[in-house]
Amino acid sequence: MSFLPKPRLHHPELATNAVGLTRRDYEGAISTLCAGCGHDSISAAIVRACFDLSLPPHRIAKLSGIGCSSKTPTYFLGAAHGFNSVHGRMPSVLTGANLANRDLIYLGVSGDGDSASIGLGQFAHAVRRGVNMVYIVENNGVYGLTKGQFSATSDRGARSKKGVANTDAAIDLVGLALQLGATFVARSFSGDKTQLVPLIRAALQHPGAAFIDCISPCVQFNNHEGSTKSFDYVREHNEAVNRLDFITGRDEITAEYAPGDVEVVRQHDGSLLSLRKLAADYDPHDRTAALAYLQERSAAGEIVTGLLYVDPEPEELHTHLNTVAAPLNSLDEAALCPGAAALDRLNAALR
Amino acid sequence: MTGTARINDFVVRFANVNGSGSASANQLFARAILRMGVPATPRNIFPSNIQGLPTWYEVRVSEAGHLGARGGTDLMVAMNPQTWDQDVGAIVPGGYLFYDSTRPARRLRDDITVLGMPLTELCNAQYEDPRQRQIFKNIMYVGALSALLSIEAGVVEQLIAEQFRAKEKLIAANVHALRLGRTQALERFACPIGLRVQRAAAVGDRIFIDGNSAAALGAVYGGATVAAWYPITPSTSLAEAFARYCKRYRTEPETGRARYAIVQAEDELASIGMVIGAGWNGARAFTATSGPGISLMQEFLGLAYFAEIPAVIFDVQRAGPSTGMPTRTQQCDVTACAYASHGDTRHVLLFPEDPRECFEFGALAFDLADRLQTPVFVLLDLDIGMNERLCAPFAWDDARRMDRGKVMTAAALEAGREFGRYLDVDHDGIPYRTLPGTHPVRGAYFTRGTSRDEYARYTEDGAAYQRNMERLLRKFATAKQHVPRPLRRDAAEGAQFGAIYYGSTAPAMDEAASLLAARGTAIDLLRVRAFPFHDDVAAFIAEHDRVFVVEQNRDGQLRTLLINECEIDPAKLIRVVHYDGTPITARFIADAIGTSAEAAKIVPLRKAAP
Numbered sequence: 001m002s003f004l005p006k007p008r009l010h011h012p013e014l015a016t017n018a019v020g021l022t023r024r025d026y027e028g029a030i031s032t033l034c035a036g037c038g039h040d041s042i043s044a045a046i047v048r049a050c051f052d053l054s055l056p057p058h059r060i061a062k063l064s065g066i067g068c069s070s071k072t073p074t075y076f077l078g079a080a081h082g083f084n085s086v087h088g089r090m091p092s093v094l095t096g097a098n099l100a101n102r103d104l105i106y107l108g109v110s111g112d113g114d115s116a117s118i119g120l121g122q123f124a125h126a127v128r129r130g131v132n133m134v135y136i137v138e139n140n141g142v143y144g145l146t147k148g149q150f151s152a153t154s155d156r157g158a159r160s161k162k163g164v165a166n167t168d169a170a171i172d173l174v175g176l177a178l179q180l181g182a183t184f185v186a187r188s189f190s191g192d193k194t195q196l197v198p199l200i201r202a203a204l205q206h207p208g209a210a211f212i213d214c215i216s217p218c219v220q221f222n223n224h225e226g227s228t229k230s231f232d233y234v235r236e237h238n239e240a241v242n243r244l245d246f247i248t249g250r251d252e253i254t255a256e257y258a259p260g261d262v263e264v265v266r267q268h269d270g271s272l273l274s275l276r277k278l279a280a281d282y283d284p285h286d287r288t289a290a291l292a293y294l295q296e297r298s299a300a301g302e303i304v305t306g307l308l309y310v311d312p313e314p315e316e317l318h319t320h321l322n323t324v325a326a327p328l329n330s331l332d333e334a335a336l337c338p339g340a341a342a343l344d345r346l347n348a349a350l351r
Numbered sequence: 352m353t354g355t356a357r358i359n360d361f362v363v364r365f366a367n368v369n370g371s372g373s374a375s376a377n378q379l380f381a382r383a384i385l386r387m388g389v390p391a392t393p394r395n396i397f398p399s400n401i402q403g404l405p406t407w408y409e410v411r412v413s414e415a416g417h418l419g420a421r422g423g424t425d426l427m428v429a430m431n432p433q434t435w436d437q438d439v440g441a442i443v444p445g446g447y448l449f450y451d452s453t454r455p456a457r458r459l460r461d462d463i464t465v466l467g468m469p470l471t472e473l474c475n476a477q478y479e480d481p482r483q484r485q486i487f488k489n490i491m492y493v494g495a496l497s498a499l500l501s502i503e504a505g506v507v508e509q510l511i512a513e514q515f516r517a518k519e520k521l522i523a524a525n526v527h528a529l530r531l532g533r534t535q536a537l538e539r540f541a542c543p544i545g546l547r548v549q550r551a552a553a554v555g556d557r558i559f560i561d562g563n564s565a566a567a568l569g570a571v572y573g574g575a576t577v578a579a580w581y582p583i584t585p586s587t588s589l590a591e592a593f594a595r596y597c598k599r600y601r602t603e604p605e606t607g608r609a610r611y612a613i614v615q616a617e618d619e620l621a622s623i624g625m626v627i628g629a630g631w632n633g634a635r636a637f638t639a640t641s642g643p644g645i646s647l648m649q650e651f652l653g654l655a656y657f658a659e660i661p662a663v664i665f666d667v668q669r670a671g672p673s674t675g676m677p678t679r680t681q682q683c684d685v686t687a688c689a690y691a692s693h694g695d696t697r698h699v700l701l702f703p704e705d706p707r708e709c710f711e712f713g714a715l716a717f718d719l720a721d722r723l724q725t726p727v728f729v730l731l732d733l734d735i736g737m738n739e740r741l742c743a744p745f746a747w748d749d750a751r752r753m754d755r756g757k758v759m760t761a762a763a764l765e766a767g768r769e770f771g772r773y774l775d776v777d778h779d780g781i782p783y784r785t786l787p788g789t790h791p792v793r794g795a796y797f798t799r800g801t802s803r804d805e806y807a808r809y810t811e812d813g814a815a816y817q818r819n820m821e822r823l824l825r826k827f828a829t830a831k832q833h834v835p836r837p838l839r840r841d842a843a844e845g846a847q848f849g850a851i852y853y854g855s856t857a858p859a860m861d862e863a864a865s866l867l868a869a870r871g872t873a874i875d876l877l878r879v880r881a882f883p884f885h886d887d888v889a890a891f892i893a894e895h896d897r898v899f900v901v902e903q904n905r906d907g908q909l910r911t912l913l914i915n916e917c918e919i920d921p922a923k924l925i926r927v928v929h930y931d932g933t934p935i936t937a938r939f940i941a942d943a944i945g946t947s948a949e950a951a952k953i954v955p956l957r958k959a960a961p
């Protein structure tokens with residue numbers, strides 16, 4: 001099926017951002033997902049976050065694997081290059097793209113099947129390498145595109161639409177990301193835009209491996225009674241540890257919260273994150289405690305959301321590789337080719 | 352008995368224990384012969400093991416310049432008791448055995464000359480440290496051999512001095528061990544023996560290097576900036592050499608920072624994924640692997656073909672299938688690479704014959720990948736990849752520029768040039784691409800492995816799908832004009848037979864042709880250097896009654912490709928295959944072709960047809 005581009009009628013009231021663009025300029029083609037699919041809300045949140053940050057859309061590269069979730073990059077940021085790669089392998093393609101040009105923003109979008117089942121290895125390795133990216137898993141606990149089989153994030157005991165119980169233990173990508181050294185780890189819910197948009201904004205500003213596990217109900221195959229990824233279930237069991245208000249370096253901090261409730265985190269680039277605490281003693285800078293907390297709450301049947309961990313001084317792959325400041329794809333012959341004289345010297349040494 | 356006399360034409364084989372430090376001593380031996388102007392071709396025969404198992408190093412000395420393996424051993428340097436029987440048995444009648452006589456020899460032949468020297472005993476008397484005893488024992492036998500084969504001592508000492516540069520102590524210690532071995536041999540034996548190295552001028556300005564290093568250097572010269580790889584014999588040293596050369600040539604002088612990125616990936620899927628991501632984003636990227644890696648990369652290779660993304664894959668082939676014989680050579684990934692992935696695909700393959708072509712094709716592959724926007728495979732094998740080989744010196748033209756192919760620039764987009772990612776504007780099947788981040792509002796498109804129209808819009812329209820698949824065929828036809836042409840060498844008089852061969856088979860084939868000519872069988876040669884096949888290939892086949900396709904795999908993979916791609920009658924192409932994991936020899940080829948040609952001469956094919 002081919003579809004029509006969205007009419008680009010600019011509503012006179014549509015506000016422009018710092019780079020003179022409207023929200024519409026951040027949108028993509030019309031979604032072909034099921035009406036009400038959680039993934040569409042995430043696309044909308046991405047549009048919103050990029051608009052808010054006044055990012056030039058063409059400086060973002062959006063990459064995905066295969067699945068309903070992986071289709072979504074077509075539905076946002078139409079002015080950005082996109083790459084719908086192969087199932088479970090987006091992380092490697094993103095890593096390579098990032099190596100080629102460190103100056104773009106890399107947004108990886110994946111599904112729970114794509115990242116936790118077939119692609120668990122690539123997910124893990126991209127995270128542990130510290131690739132500078134935003135990696136969003138649109139987690140619905142099922143394979144949407146192949147019609148509702150359990151994925152590796154399905155909880156043990158969760159029931160499929162046909163009533164079959166899942167007997168395998170669930171993989172918690174947040175726990176893995178924490179363990180593997182991601183420097184920004186969050187969980188959110190596609191149904192909670194006020195929580196999700198600031199998290200995406202903060203992740204986009206984070207100069208390291210930023211991971212967001214976003215629970216995103218599949219209305220077609222996993223939104224029934226007995227599912228642990230349905231809208232109702234997630235709303236009931238959602239336990240947000242904090243609320244994030246992203247504040248750029250230029251802005252004043254609005255002291256709207258009671259003192260002690262707000263923590264301001266200064267990021268490496270000077271931008272500030274203001275975190276409103278909801279769980280009294282949750283510390284988002286303590287990786288080990290975060291892991292323990294997650295496991296404890298998970299055992300109690302709760303889904304912990306919010307900014308779970310952030311390292312204000314992250315390192316990334318390019319730092320480790322000590323690559324030059326200029327993008328590798330911009331280097332010319334003079335920078336790359338040692339030339340004939342060097343070759344003659346080498347020849348002489350090989351005789 | 353008196354041994355065979357041969358000057359500058361014999362084979363020496365060293366039987367060692369893996370991990371005993373013999374490699375550098377053996378290399379010293381080969382280099383000394385080269386320095387005397389006599390071509391010498393070493394080959395490592397090693398197990399899939401780190402320490403303890405047998406390993407051999409074979410040096411073919413050939414003033415005539417035959418660089419292929421010959422078969423048979425004229426002088427065995429038997430340093431491994433484990434393989435004693437096998438090693439003694441491998442010596443040709445009239446040949447020589449040199450061994451460590453510290454322990455009495457077990458079984459000896461009476462048709463060979465036996466030269467025993469108590470190396471261990473001599474060494475133990477000299478050195479206390481066990482490691483020194485081991486290392487210097489190796490240098491000592493090189494000294495002994497220099498006397499036995501009349502290799503100039505000064506040449507070997509000079510090489511030692513160069514190897515250890517300013518480290519005077521090391522130089523002195525090594526020279527001491529060398530002289531000890533030499534003196535002992537001169538005292539014990541009538542030196543030289545029948546096998547002799549005599550100064551000649553047959554090396555010229557040629558260089559001596561392994562194919563993997565040469566290919567890696569080609570990647571540096573070709574402008575590769577991203578390498579992603581997963582260790583696998585026999586390709587590992589290619590990635591390692593790239594790292595070494597990059598450090599030397601690609602470090603930004605002002606900052607000390609790297610103008611390259613090398614990632615050791617978690618597996619070959621990730622390696623090729625990274626290469627594709629980097630290629631999509633405009634960096635020249637490659638991976639180095641071997642057969643098992645190629646198997647893992649299949650799905651991604653189909654994506655790169657269909658989504659049209661430049662990628663370079665160095666496949667250093669080893670004997671398959673599965674883990675096969677991981678340290679033995681074969682040319683067995685030809686069809687797997689040519690048609691890699693599900694669905695209808697065809698990939699560009701390059702077949703370098705030696706390190707010189709590994710360098711050349713190593714650089715060229717990046718131009719081709721960019722020009723054709725598709726994966727390009729450089730098919731080495733263990734024989735050329737991991738062995739040092741004499742070859743023409745590397746050459747580079749400083750005026751040469753990278754061919755980045757059809758990349759539409761921001762200026763062109765700004766000027767309003769029409770952009771359709773899969774639009775065949777030049778009728779050569781090659782569309783324009785844009786790189787991410789080029790222009791604020793123009794030129795962005797979505798890359799995918801699913802079908803799409805000329806403007807990269809997703810579609811399931813069968814006609815659009817077919818148009819695209821047909822265009823990919825046109826592109827492949829265009830590739831014919833860009834890849835290295837086959838090289839033809841005709842026999843002096845009109846030949847009834849032809850032989851097609853490629854890659855590391857070349858030196859053995861060249862030598863076989865002269866063996867055959869001496870036996871009265873004239874044969875025209877065509878060395879295929881790339882796939883898609885140039886029209887010259889089909890023309891060559893058409894001109895001959897029969898064409899032998901000589902290769903190193905069981906199934907005649909290039910022959911299959913020729914039959915399939917050039918629509919040749921299979922009866923016309925005769926399979927000459929060698930696939931036991933050892934490098935193919937001239938004798939093998941000459942015998943196989945000779946027998947078949949004799950039979951065919953009696954009943955020529957044309958006349959036999961009803």
Ligand SMILES: Cc1ncc(C[n+]2csc(CCOP(=O)(O)OP(=O)(O)O)c2C)c(N)n1
Pocket residue numbers: 066067068069070087110111112113114115138140142143144145146151
């Ligand atoms: C190698 C391979 N195997 C299987 C498939 C079929 N397949 C397509 S999408 C998918 C699952 C996607 O699940 P998920 O990532 O959770 O995405 P969702 O559709 O749920 O958003 C599968 C198994 C494929 N495309 N490639």
Ligand code: SF4
Pocket residue numbers: 032033034036037038039068069140144145217218219220221
């Ligand atoms: S099947 Fe599920 S995941 Fe896929 S589009 Fe429909 S609701 Fe969304």
Ligand SMILES: [Mg+2]
Pocket residue numbers: 067111112113138139140141142143144151
């Ligand atoms: Mg899913």
